[in-house]
Amino acid sequence: MKSKLLNFITYLILVTWTVIVLFPIFWMVTTSFKEKLDVFLGPKYLPWVDFKPTTKWWVRIFTIERRELITPFVNSLIVAGISSFFASLFGSMSAYALTRYKFRFGPMNNDDILLWIVSQRMMPPIITALAVFLMFRVTNLLDTHFGLILVYIAFNLPLAVWIMANFLSQIPQSIEEAALVDGASRAQAFFRVVVPMVLPSLSATFLLCFVFAWNEFLMALILTYSRAQTMPILIAMQHFQRGPQWWDISALSTLAVLPPIAITLGLQRYFVKGLIPIGK
Protein backbone atom coordinates (compact mmCIF):
# COMPACT_ATOMS: atom_id res chain seq x y z
CA MET A 1 0.00 0.00 0.00
CA LYS A 2 2.71 2.42 1.05
CA SER A 3 4.88 1.60 -1.95
CA LYS A 4 1.89 2.11 -4.24
CA LEU A 5 1.45 5.62 -2.90
CA LEU A 6 5.18 6.23 -3.28
CA ASN A 7 5.05 5.07 -6.89
CA PHE A 8 2.10 7.35 -7.55
CA ILE A 9 3.93 10.37 -6.15
CA THR A 10 7.07 9.45 -8.11
CA TYR A 11 5.17 9.36 -11.37
CA LEU A 12 3.24 12.51 -10.54
CA ILE A 13 6.48 14.45 -10.05
CA LEU A 14 8.24 12.90 -13.03
CA VAL A 15 5.33 13.57 -15.39
CA THR A 16 4.99 17.14 -14.08
CA TRP A 17 8.66 17.79 -14.72
CA THR A 18 8.36 16.23 -18.19
CA VAL A 19 5.61 18.73 -18.98
CA ILE A 20 7.72 21.60 -17.61
CA VAL A 21 10.66 20.50 -19.77
CA LEU A 22 8.67 19.96 -22.96
CA PHE A 23 6.23 22.87 -22.84
CA PRO A 24 8.66 25.69 -23.77
CA ILE A 25 10.02 23.58 -26.62
CA PHE A 26 6.47 22.81 -27.76
CA TRP A 27 5.64 26.51 -27.54
CA MET A 28 8.59 27.47 -29.72
CA VAL A 29 7.91 24.82 -32.35
CA THR A 30 4.18 25.62 -32.59
CA THR A 31 4.86 29.37 -32.75
CA SER A 32 6.88 28.80 -35.91
CA PHE A 33 3.69 27.39 -37.48
CA LYS A 34 1.37 30.25 -36.45
CA GLU A 35 -0.19 33.02 -38.52
CA LYS A 36 0.65 36.56 -37.41
CA LEU A 37 -2.83 37.06 -35.95
CA ASP A 38 -2.59 33.87 -33.90
CA VAL A 39 0.53 35.27 -32.30
CA PHE A 40 -0.81 38.77 -31.72
CA LEU A 41 -4.26 37.81 -30.43
CA GLY A 42 -3.08 36.28 -27.19
CA PRO A 43 -1.68 32.83 -26.66
CA LYS A 44 -3.04 29.99 -28.82
CA TYR A 45 -2.00 26.53 -27.75
CA LEU A 46 -3.16 23.53 -29.69
CA PRO A 47 -2.61 23.28 -33.43
CA TRP A 48 -5.81 22.45 -35.39
CA VAL A 49 -7.86 23.23 -32.28
CA ASP A 50 -6.90 26.78 -31.25
CA PHE A 51 -5.26 27.78 -34.50
CA LYS A 52 -4.71 26.54 -38.03
CA PRO A 53 -1.04 25.77 -38.56
CA THR A 54 0.76 27.28 -41.53
CA THR A 55 4.09 26.29 -43.02
CA LYS A 56 4.65 29.63 -44.73
CA TRP A 57 7.38 30.87 -42.36
CA TRP A 58 9.32 27.67 -42.87
CA VAL A 59 8.89 27.98 -46.62
CA ARG A 60 10.04 31.59 -46.37
CA ILE A 61 13.23 30.96 -44.45
CA PHE A 62 14.17 28.31 -46.99
CA THR A 63 13.30 30.44 -50.05
CA ILE A 64 13.27 34.26 -49.80
CA GLU A 65 15.44 34.42 -46.71
CA ARG A 66 17.59 31.50 -47.68
CA ARG A 67 20.76 33.49 -48.23
CA GLU A 68 20.61 35.13 -44.82
CA LEU A 69 19.92 31.82 -43.13
CA ILE A 70 22.12 29.40 -44.99
CA THR A 71 25.42 31.20 -44.29
CA PRO A 72 25.15 31.16 -40.49
CA PHE A 73 23.84 27.60 -40.53
CA VAL A 74 26.75 26.39 -42.67
CA ASN A 75 29.16 28.48 -40.60
CA SER A 76 27.92 26.81 -37.44
CA LEU A 77 28.32 23.38 -39.01
CA ILE A 78 31.85 24.11 -40.27
CA VAL A 79 33.09 25.81 -37.12
CA ALA A 80 31.55 23.35 -34.66
CA GLY A 81 32.46 20.32 -36.80
CA ILE A 82 36.11 21.15 -37.46
CA SER A 83 36.82 22.52 -33.98
CA SER A 84 35.27 19.46 -32.31
CA PHE A 85 37.26 17.15 -34.55
CA PHE A 86 40.53 18.73 -33.47
CA ALA A 87 39.45 19.12 -29.86
CA SER A 88 38.72 15.37 -29.63
CA LEU A 89 41.88 14.46 -31.56
CA PHE A 90 44.26 16.62 -29.52
CA GLY A 91 42.28 15.87 -26.37
CA SER A 92 42.57 12.11 -26.75
CA MET A 93 46.27 12.39 -27.67
CA SER A 94 46.92 14.32 -24.45
CA ALA A 95 44.74 11.96 -22.46
CA TYR A 96 46.71 9.04 -23.93
CA ALA A 97 50.04 10.63 -23.00
CA LEU A 98 48.80 11.37 -19.49
CA THR A 99 47.61 7.81 -18.89
CA ARG A 100 50.66 6.04 -20.45
CA TYR A 101 53.70 8.17 -19.57
CA LYS A 102 55.02 9.59 -16.32
CA PHE A 103 55.64 13.31 -16.65
CA ARG A 104 57.38 15.74 -14.44
CA PHE A 105 57.26 19.43 -15.39
CA GLY A 106 58.84 21.22 -12.47
CA PRO A 107 56.65 20.40 -9.47
CA MET A 108 53.79 19.07 -11.64
CA ASN A 109 53.12 15.36 -12.14
CA ASN A 110 50.47 13.79 -14.39
CA ASP A 111 47.51 14.52 -12.12
CA ASP A 112 48.57 18.15 -11.78
CA ILE A 113 48.87 18.52 -15.55
CA LEU A 114 45.42 17.01 -16.03
CA LEU A 115 43.97 19.32 -13.37
CA TRP A 116 45.71 22.31 -14.96
CA ILE A 117 44.21 21.50 -18.37
CA VAL A 118 40.72 20.88 -16.98
CA SER A 119 40.79 24.01 -14.82
CA GLN A 120 41.22 26.16 -17.94
CA ARG A 121 37.53 25.58 -18.55
CA MET A 122 36.69 27.36 -15.31
CA MET A 123 38.03 30.72 -16.39
CA PRO A 124 35.22 33.14 -17.31
CA PRO A 125 35.44 33.54 -21.11
CA ILE A 126 34.96 37.32 -21.00
CA ILE A 127 38.50 37.57 -19.57
CA THR A 128 40.14 35.97 -22.57
CA ALA A 129 37.57 37.37 -25.01
CA LEU A 130 38.77 40.98 -24.85
CA ALA A 131 42.40 40.01 -25.42
CA VAL A 132 41.55 37.50 -28.15
CA PHE A 133 39.55 40.22 -29.87
CA LEU A 134 42.67 42.43 -29.99
CA MET A 135 44.94 39.54 -30.99
CA PHE A 136 42.61 38.64 -33.86
CA ARG A 137 42.33 42.27 -34.89
CA VAL A 138 46.10 42.52 -35.22
CA THR A 139 46.40 39.20 -37.07
CA ASN A 140 43.31 39.79 -39.27
CA LEU A 141 41.50 36.78 -37.86
CA LEU A 142 38.34 38.67 -36.85
CA ASP A 143 35.21 37.35 -38.58
CA THR A 144 37.00 34.31 -40.02
CA HIS A 145 36.16 30.63 -39.65
CA PHE A 146 39.77 29.86 -38.79
CA GLY A 147 39.80 32.25 -35.85
CA LEU A 148 36.57 30.94 -34.39
CA ILE A 149 37.70 27.33 -34.90
CA LEU A 150 40.90 28.03 -32.95
CA VAL A 151 38.93 29.57 -30.10
CA TYR A 152 36.48 26.67 -29.96
CA ILE A 153 39.26 24.09 -29.93
CA ALA A 154 40.69 25.82 -26.86
CA PHE A 155 37.18 26.09 -25.40
CA ASN A 156 36.47 22.35 -25.73
CA LEU A 157 39.91 20.85 -25.11
CA PRO A 158 39.63 20.70 -21.29
CA LEU A 159 36.37 18.75 -21.55
CA ALA A 160 37.76 16.40 -24.22
CA VAL A 161 40.90 15.68 -22.21
CA TRP A 162 38.89 15.03 -19.05
CA ILE A 163 36.43 12.60 -20.63
CA MET A 164 39.03 10.76 -22.70
CA ALA A 165 41.48 10.44 -19.79
CA ASN A 166 38.73 8.66 -17.91
CA PHE A 167 37.99 6.28 -20.79
CA LEU A 168 41.63 5.61 -21.66
CA SER A 169 42.58 4.79 -18.08
CA GLN A 170 39.91 2.06 -18.08
CA ILE A 171 40.91 0.10 -21.19
CA PRO A 172 43.47 -2.70 -20.83
CA GLN A 173 46.96 -1.84 -22.07
CA SER A 174 47.97 -5.38 -23.06
CA ILE A 175 46.81 -5.07 -26.69
CA GLU A 176 48.77 -1.90 -27.47
CA GLU A 177 51.76 -3.35 -25.63
CA ALA A 178 51.60 -6.36 -27.91
CA ALA A 179 51.60 -4.00 -30.90
CA LEU A 180 54.60 -2.16 -29.45
CA VAL A 181 56.47 -5.42 -28.98
CA ASP A 182 55.73 -6.28 -32.60
CA GLY A 183 57.61 -3.16 -33.60
CA ALA A 184 54.83 -0.57 -33.94
CA SER A 185 55.71 2.99 -33.00
CA ARG A 186 53.75 4.81 -30.28
CA ALA A 187 51.93 6.83 -32.91
CA GLN A 188 50.97 3.64 -34.77
CA ALA A 189 49.86 1.98 -31.55
CA PHE A 190 47.71 5.00 -30.73
CA PHE A 191 46.08 5.55 -34.13
CA ARG A 192 45.80 1.91 -35.27
CA VAL A 193 45.10 0.11 -32.00
CA VAL A 194 43.85 2.48 -29.29
CA VAL A 195 41.69 4.81 -31.38
CA PRO A 196 39.64 1.98 -32.95
CA MET A 197 39.12 0.51 -29.48
CA VAL A 198 37.77 3.74 -27.99
CA LEU A 199 35.98 4.92 -31.12
CA PRO A 200 32.51 4.94 -29.50
CA SER A 201 33.72 7.06 -26.57
CA LEU A 202 35.67 9.25 -28.96
CA SER A 203 32.58 9.92 -31.05
CA ALA A 204 30.58 10.67 -27.90
CA THR A 205 33.26 13.19 -26.93
CA PHE A 206 33.18 14.67 -30.42
CA LEU A 207 29.40 15.07 -30.34
CA LEU A 208 29.43 16.66 -26.90
CA CYS A 209 32.10 19.15 -28.03
CA PHE A 210 30.01 19.76 -31.13
CA VAL A 211 26.96 20.69 -29.06
CA PHE A 212 28.93 23.11 -26.88
CA ALA A 213 30.57 24.77 -29.90
CA TRP A 214 27.24 24.89 -31.74
CA ASN A 215 25.58 26.64 -28.80
CA GLU A 216 28.41 29.04 -27.91
CA PHE A 217 27.43 32.69 -27.89
CA LEU A 218 29.81 35.18 -26.28
CA MET A 219 32.92 34.44 -28.35
CA ALA A 220 30.96 34.35 -31.59
CA LEU A 221 29.32 37.64 -30.65
CA ILE A 222 32.67 39.32 -30.10
CA LEU A 223 34.73 37.71 -32.85
CA THR A 224 32.33 37.69 -35.82
CA TYR A 225 30.14 40.28 -37.47
CA SER A 226 29.06 39.06 -40.90
CA ARG A 227 30.86 36.38 -42.92
CA ALA A 228 31.57 34.00 -40.03
CA GLN A 229 28.38 34.60 -38.00
CA THR A 230 26.92 31.51 -36.36
CA MET A 231 23.31 30.48 -35.63
CA PRO A 232 23.06 31.91 -32.08
CA ILE A 233 24.26 35.28 -33.39
CA LEU A 234 21.75 35.16 -36.25
CA ILE A 235 18.93 34.55 -33.75
CA ALA A 236 20.03 37.39 -31.49
CA MET A 237 20.45 39.82 -34.40
CA GLN A 238 17.10 38.91 -35.99
CA HIS A 239 15.47 39.35 -32.63
CA PHE A 240 16.81 42.88 -32.25
CA GLN A 241 16.00 43.82 -35.85
CA ARG A 242 12.51 42.42 -36.02
CA GLY A 243 11.24 42.80 -32.48
CA PRO A 244 7.91 41.04 -32.08
CA GLN A 245 8.01 38.85 -35.22
CA TRP A 246 8.00 35.64 -33.23
CA TRP A 247 7.20 33.23 -36.05
CA ASP A 248 10.45 33.65 -38.04
CA ILE A 249 12.72 33.61 -35.04
CA SER A 250 10.89 30.59 -33.63
CA ALA A 251 11.59 28.76 -36.87
CA LEU A 252 15.26 29.73 -36.71
CA SER A 253 15.49 28.71 -33.04
CA THR A 254 13.83 25.39 -33.80
CA LEU A 255 16.41 24.82 -36.50
CA ALA A 256 19.17 25.74 -34.04
CA VAL A 257 18.04 23.24 -31.40
CA LEU A 258 17.46 20.31 -33.76
CA PRO A 259 21.07 19.07 -34.03
CA PRO A 260 21.63 19.09 -30.24
CA ILE A 261 18.33 17.25 -29.67
CA ALA A 262 19.28 14.64 -32.29
CA ILE A 263 22.69 14.24 -30.64
CA THR A 264 21.17 13.88 -27.16
CA LEU A 265 18.87 11.13 -28.38
CA GLY A 266 21.78 9.45 -30.12
CA LEU A 267 23.94 9.61 -27.01
CA GLN A 268 21.27 8.52 -24.53
CA ARG A 269 23.12 5.29 -23.79
CA TYR A 270 26.12 7.29 -22.58
CA PHE A 271 24.09 9.66 -20.47
CA VAL A 272 22.16 6.88 -18.83
CA LYS A 273 25.29 4.88 -18.07
CA GLY A 274 27.10 7.97 -16.89
CA LEU A 275 29.45 9.82 -19.19
CA ILE A 276 30.99 12.01 -16.56
CA PRO A 277 33.42 10.45 -14.10
CA ILE A 278 32.62 11.49 -10.56
CA GLY A 279 34.37 10.78 -7.30
CA LYS A 280 37.23 9.03 -9.04
Added chain:
Amino acid sequence: MAQWQGRLFLTPTILILLLLTIFPFLFTLAMAFGKVSFEGGALKITLIGIKNWGRLVYDARFWNALVVTLKIVSLSVFCEYLLGLLLAMLLNRRIKGRTFFRVTFLLPMMLAPIAVGYMWRMMLNDTRGPFNDFLRRLGFGTVGWLSDPNVAMYSIVLTDIWQWTPFMILILLAGLQGIPRDYIEAAKVDGASGWKVFIYVIFPLLAPASIAAIFLRSVEAFKIIDIIYIMTGGGPGLVTESLTLYGYSVGLRAFDLAYGATISFSLFFVVLFSSVLFFFLTRKARRISLE
Protein backbone atom coordinates in the same frame (compact mmCIF):
# COMPACT_ATOMS: atom_id res chain seq x y z
CA MET B 1 60.41 4.56 -22.74
CA ALA B 2 61.09 7.53 -24.97
CA GLN B 3 59.82 10.50 -23.02
CA TRP B 4 59.86 12.88 -25.97
CA GLN B 5 57.11 10.88 -27.68
CA GLY B 6 54.78 11.45 -24.77
CA ARG B 7 55.58 15.14 -24.80
CA LEU B 8 54.81 15.21 -28.52
CA PHE B 9 51.34 13.82 -27.78
CA LEU B 10 50.78 16.61 -25.25
CA THR B 11 52.18 19.42 -27.39
CA PRO B 12 49.11 20.49 -29.43
CA THR B 13 46.95 20.79 -26.32
CA ILE B 14 49.52 22.74 -24.34
CA LEU B 15 50.31 25.05 -27.28
CA ILE B 16 46.66 25.88 -27.96
CA LEU B 17 45.91 26.50 -24.30
CA LEU B 18 49.00 28.70 -23.91
CA LEU B 19 48.12 30.67 -27.02
CA LEU B 20 44.37 31.09 -26.49
CA THR B 21 43.92 30.95 -22.72
CA ILE B 22 47.09 31.74 -20.80
CA PHE B 23 48.44 34.44 -23.11
CA PRO B 24 45.09 36.30 -23.39
CA PHE B 25 44.72 35.99 -19.63
CA LEU B 26 48.05 37.78 -19.05
CA PHE B 27 47.22 40.24 -21.81
CA THR B 28 43.95 41.16 -20.09
CA LEU B 29 45.79 41.46 -16.80
CA ALA B 30 48.16 43.96 -18.44
CA MET B 31 45.18 45.90 -19.83
CA ALA B 32 43.55 46.00 -16.40
CA PHE B 33 46.63 47.78 -15.07
CA GLY B 34 47.15 49.92 -18.14
CA LYS B 35 45.82 52.13 -20.86
CA VAL B 36 45.07 50.86 -24.37
CA SER B 37 45.69 53.11 -27.33
CA PHE B 38 45.99 52.72 -31.08
CA GLU B 39 48.81 54.76 -32.57
CA GLY B 40 48.56 54.68 -36.35
CA GLY B 41 46.75 51.35 -36.21
CA ALA B 42 49.36 49.80 -33.93
CA LEU B 43 48.15 48.62 -30.58
CA LYS B 44 49.89 50.07 -27.55
CA ILE B 45 49.44 49.28 -23.88
CA THR B 46 50.92 51.67 -21.32
CA LEU B 47 50.98 50.47 -17.74
CA ILE B 48 49.44 53.02 -15.40
CA GLY B 49 49.19 51.11 -12.13
CA ILE B 50 45.96 50.68 -10.19
CA LYS B 51 44.06 53.67 -11.63
CA ASN B 52 41.43 51.43 -13.30
CA TRP B 53 40.86 49.65 -10.02
CA GLY B 54 40.35 52.93 -8.20
CA ARG B 55 37.65 53.75 -10.72
CA LEU B 56 36.10 50.31 -10.17
CA VAL B 57 35.77 50.83 -6.42
CA TYR B 58 33.66 53.98 -6.93
CA ASP B 59 31.62 52.56 -9.82
CA ALA B 60 28.07 51.98 -8.59
CA ARG B 61 27.20 50.13 -11.80
CA PHE B 62 30.00 47.64 -11.10
CA TRP B 63 28.73 46.94 -7.57
CA ASN B 64 25.23 46.52 -8.93
CA ALA B 65 26.45 43.99 -11.53
CA LEU B 66 28.39 42.15 -8.84
CA VAL B 67 25.35 41.89 -6.56
CA VAL B 68 23.10 40.84 -9.46
CA THR B 69 25.58 38.13 -10.50
CA LEU B 70 25.94 36.82 -6.94
CA LYS B 71 22.15 36.77 -6.47
CA ILE B 72 21.53 34.95 -9.74
CA VAL B 73 24.28 32.41 -9.04
CA SER B 74 23.27 31.62 -5.46
CA LEU B 75 19.54 31.51 -6.11
CA SER B 76 19.72 29.43 -9.29
CA VAL B 77 22.33 26.98 -8.02
CA PHE B 78 20.42 26.49 -4.75
CA CYS B 79 17.11 25.74 -6.51
CA GLU B 80 18.82 23.64 -9.17
CA TYR B 81 20.51 21.52 -6.51
CA LEU B 82 17.31 20.84 -4.56
CA LEU B 83 15.29 20.06 -7.67
CA GLY B 84 18.13 18.06 -9.19
CA LEU B 85 18.48 16.00 -6.00
CA LEU B 86 14.76 15.25 -5.83
CA LEU B 87 14.55 14.26 -9.49
CA ALA B 88 17.77 12.22 -9.40
CA MET B 89 16.45 10.30 -6.36
CA LEU B 90 13.23 9.52 -8.21
CA LEU B 91 15.06 8.55 -11.41
CA ASN B 92 17.25 6.20 -9.39
CA ARG B 93 14.23 4.09 -8.41
CA ARG B 94 13.38 1.01 -10.42
CA ILE B 95 10.42 2.32 -12.37
CA LYS B 96 9.01 1.87 -15.83
CA GLY B 97 9.97 4.45 -18.44
CA ARG B 98 13.18 5.36 -16.64
CA THR B 99 15.20 5.83 -19.84
CA PHE B 100 12.51 8.06 -21.35
CA PHE B 101 12.48 10.35 -18.30
CA ARG B 102 16.26 10.46 -18.05
CA VAL B 103 16.76 11.48 -21.67
CA THR B 104 13.89 13.98 -21.66
CA PHE B 105 15.14 15.62 -18.46
CA LEU B 106 18.55 16.17 -20.02
CA LEU B 107 17.26 18.01 -23.09
CA PRO B 108 17.26 21.62 -21.81
CA MET B 109 20.99 21.72 -21.04
CA MET B 110 21.82 20.63 -24.58
CA LEU B 111 19.94 23.51 -26.24
CA ALA B 112 21.55 26.79 -27.27
CA PRO B 113 21.08 29.26 -24.39
CA ILE B 114 20.14 31.92 -26.95
CA ALA B 115 17.25 29.76 -28.17
CA VAL B 116 16.27 28.96 -24.58
CA GLY B 117 16.31 32.66 -23.69
CA TYR B 118 14.14 33.40 -26.70
CA MET B 119 11.65 30.64 -25.81
CA TRP B 120 11.27 32.00 -22.32
CA ARG B 121 11.05 35.56 -23.54
CA MET B 122 8.01 34.51 -25.57
CA MET B 123 6.56 32.47 -22.70
CA LEU B 124 6.89 35.37 -20.26
CA ASN B 125 5.58 38.06 -22.61
CA ASP B 126 3.12 40.36 -20.81
CA THR B 127 0.19 40.08 -23.20
CA ARG B 128 0.91 37.20 -25.59
CA GLY B 129 2.70 34.74 -23.33
CA PRO B 130 1.15 31.64 -21.74
CA PHE B 131 2.29 32.54 -18.22
CA ASN B 132 0.11 35.62 -17.92
CA ASP B 133 -2.64 33.83 -19.81
CA PHE B 134 -2.74 31.09 -17.16
CA LEU B 135 -2.78 33.69 -14.40
CA ARG B 136 -5.62 35.54 -16.11
CA ARG B 137 -7.64 32.34 -16.57
CA LEU B 138 -7.15 31.46 -12.92
CA GLY B 139 -8.42 34.90 -12.00
CA PHE B 140 -5.16 36.44 -10.81
CA GLY B 141 -3.65 39.68 -12.01
CA THR B 142 -0.89 39.60 -14.60
CA VAL B 143 2.79 39.97 -13.79
CA GLY B 144 5.36 41.98 -15.72
CA TRP B 145 7.77 39.07 -15.81
CA LEU B 146 10.46 40.89 -17.76
CA SER B 147 9.34 44.49 -17.44
CA ASP B 148 8.82 44.78 -13.68
CA PRO B 149 12.14 45.69 -11.99
CA ASN B 150 11.14 43.63 -8.94
CA VAL B 151 10.48 40.49 -10.96
CA ALA B 152 12.85 40.50 -13.95
CA MET B 153 15.77 38.95 -12.09
CA TYR B 154 13.60 36.05 -10.89
CA SER B 155 12.53 35.41 -14.47
CA ILE B 156 16.20 35.08 -15.43
CA VAL B 157 16.70 32.71 -12.48
CA LEU B 158 13.65 30.70 -13.55
CA THR B 159 15.06 30.29 -17.06
CA ASP B 160 18.46 29.32 -15.70
CA ILE B 161 16.81 26.71 -13.46
CA TRP B 162 14.91 25.27 -16.41
CA GLN B 163 18.05 25.00 -18.49
CA TRP B 164 20.57 23.79 -15.90
CA THR B 165 18.72 21.56 -13.42
CA PRO B 166 19.54 18.72 -15.89
CA PHE B 167 23.23 19.20 -15.16
CA MET B 168 22.59 18.59 -11.45
CA ILE B 169 20.47 15.53 -12.30
CA LEU B 170 23.25 14.14 -14.50
CA ILE B 171 25.94 14.37 -11.83
CA LEU B 172 23.80 13.49 -8.80
CA LEU B 173 22.36 10.47 -10.58
CA ALA B 174 25.87 9.27 -11.40
CA GLY B 175 26.69 9.73 -7.71
CA LEU B 176 23.59 7.86 -6.55
CA GLN B 177 24.35 4.96 -8.87
CA GLY B 178 27.77 4.71 -7.26
CA ILE B 179 26.29 4.04 -3.82
CA PRO B 180 26.32 0.27 -3.16
CA ARG B 181 22.79 -1.05 -2.65
CA ASP B 182 24.01 -3.22 0.24
CA TYR B 183 24.53 -0.12 2.41
CA ILE B 184 20.94 0.94 1.92
CA GLU B 185 19.62 -2.61 2.41
CA ALA B 186 21.71 -2.98 5.58
CA ALA B 187 20.30 0.25 7.02
CA LYS B 188 16.77 -0.92 6.22
CA VAL B 189 17.38 -4.30 7.84
CA ASP B 190 18.50 -2.41 10.95
CA GLY B 191 15.06 -0.80 10.96
CA ALA B 192 15.85 2.66 9.58
CA SER B 193 12.91 4.45 7.94
CA GLY B 194 13.09 5.93 4.45
CA TRP B 195 13.92 9.38 5.76
CA LYS B 196 16.59 8.10 8.10
CA VAL B 197 18.21 6.10 5.30
CA PHE B 198 18.31 9.27 3.23
CA ILE B 199 19.73 11.50 5.95
CA TYR B 200 22.23 9.12 7.51
CA VAL B 201 23.27 6.93 4.57
CA ILE B 202 22.49 8.35 1.15
CA PHE B 203 23.12 12.04 1.72
CA PRO B 204 26.58 11.63 3.34
CA LEU B 205 27.65 9.11 0.70
CA LEU B 206 26.46 11.49 -1.98
CA ALA B 207 28.54 14.37 -0.60
CA PRO B 208 31.36 14.15 -3.18
CA ALA B 209 28.88 14.25 -6.07
CA SER B 210 26.91 17.08 -4.41
CA ILE B 211 30.04 19.12 -3.88
CA ALA B 212 31.24 18.52 -7.44
CA ALA B 213 27.81 19.37 -8.90
CA ILE B 214 27.40 22.58 -6.91
CA PHE B 215 30.95 23.68 -7.60
CA LEU B 216 30.90 23.04 -11.35
CA ARG B 217 27.46 24.60 -11.81
CA SER B 218 28.38 27.71 -9.80
CA VAL B 219 31.53 28.26 -11.83
CA GLU B 220 29.44 28.08 -14.99
CA ALA B 221 26.67 30.26 -13.58
CA PHE B 222 29.11 33.08 -12.82
CA LYS B 223 29.69 33.40 -16.58
CA ILE B 224 26.01 34.11 -17.33
CA ILE B 225 25.36 36.44 -20.26
CA ASP B 226 23.45 34.79 -23.15
CA ILE B 227 20.07 34.32 -21.45
CA ILE B 228 20.20 37.86 -20.05
CA TYR B 229 21.38 39.32 -23.36
CA ILE B 230 18.33 38.08 -25.21
CA MET B 231 15.69 38.20 -22.45
CA THR B 232 16.22 41.62 -20.88
CA GLY B 233 19.49 43.05 -22.21
CA GLY B 234 20.35 43.80 -18.58
CA GLY B 235 17.15 45.77 -17.95
CA PRO B 236 14.76 47.10 -16.92
CA GLY B 237 17.27 49.71 -15.84
CA LEU B 238 20.22 47.66 -14.69
CA VAL B 239 18.44 45.12 -12.47
CA THR B 240 19.56 42.08 -14.49
CA GLU B 241 22.99 43.26 -15.66
CA SER B 242 25.60 40.59 -14.85
CA LEU B 243 29.35 41.19 -14.60
CA THR B 244 30.05 39.52 -17.95
CA LEU B 245 27.39 41.65 -19.65
CA TYR B 246 28.77 44.83 -18.06
CA GLY B 247 32.35 43.90 -19.01
CA TYR B 248 31.19 43.23 -22.56
CA SER B 249 29.32 46.54 -22.85
CA VAL B 250 32.21 48.58 -21.50
CA GLY B 251 34.97 46.71 -23.35
CA LEU B 252 33.40 46.22 -26.76
CA ARG B 253 30.42 48.51 -27.10
CA ALA B 254 31.90 51.61 -25.44
CA PHE B 255 35.30 50.29 -26.56
CA ASP B 256 36.97 51.16 -23.26
CA LEU B 257 39.13 48.03 -23.36
CA ALA B 258 41.23 48.77 -20.30
CA TYR B 259 38.26 49.27 -18.02
CA GLY B 260 36.39 46.36 -19.61
CA ALA B 261 39.42 44.22 -18.78
CA THR B 262 39.33 45.49 -15.19
CA ILE B 263 35.67 44.51 -14.79
CA SER B 264 36.31 41.09 -16.36
CA PHE B 265 39.25 40.53 -14.08
CA SER B 266 37.17 41.36 -11.05
CA LEU B 267 34.92 38.46 -12.13
CA PHE B 268 37.97 36.21 -12.11
CA PHE B 269 38.73 37.23 -8.53
CA VAL B 270 35.11 36.69 -7.52
CA VAL B 271 35.15 33.16 -8.97
CA LEU B 272 38.53 32.43 -7.39
CA PHE B 273 37.48 33.77 -4.00
CA SER B 274 34.16 31.89 -4.10
CA SER B 275 35.94 28.65 -5.03
CA VAL B 276 38.40 28.97 -2.17
CA LEU B 277 35.60 29.81 0.25
CA PHE B 278 33.57 26.87 -1.03
CA PHE B 279 36.44 24.45 -0.60
CA PHE B 280 37.07 25.83 2.88
CA LEU B 281 33.42 25.43 3.87
CA THR B 282 33.15 21.90 2.50
CA ARG B 283 36.48 20.62 3.83
CA LYS B 284 34.73 18.81 6.66
CA ALA B 285 32.23 17.11 4.35
CA ARG B 286 35.00 16.16 1.98
CA ARG B 287 37.08 14.64 4.76
CA ILE B 288 34.15 12.60 6.06
CA SER B 289 33.41 11.25 2.61
CA LEU B 290 37.00 10.13 2.21
CA GLU B 291 36.91 8.02 5.34
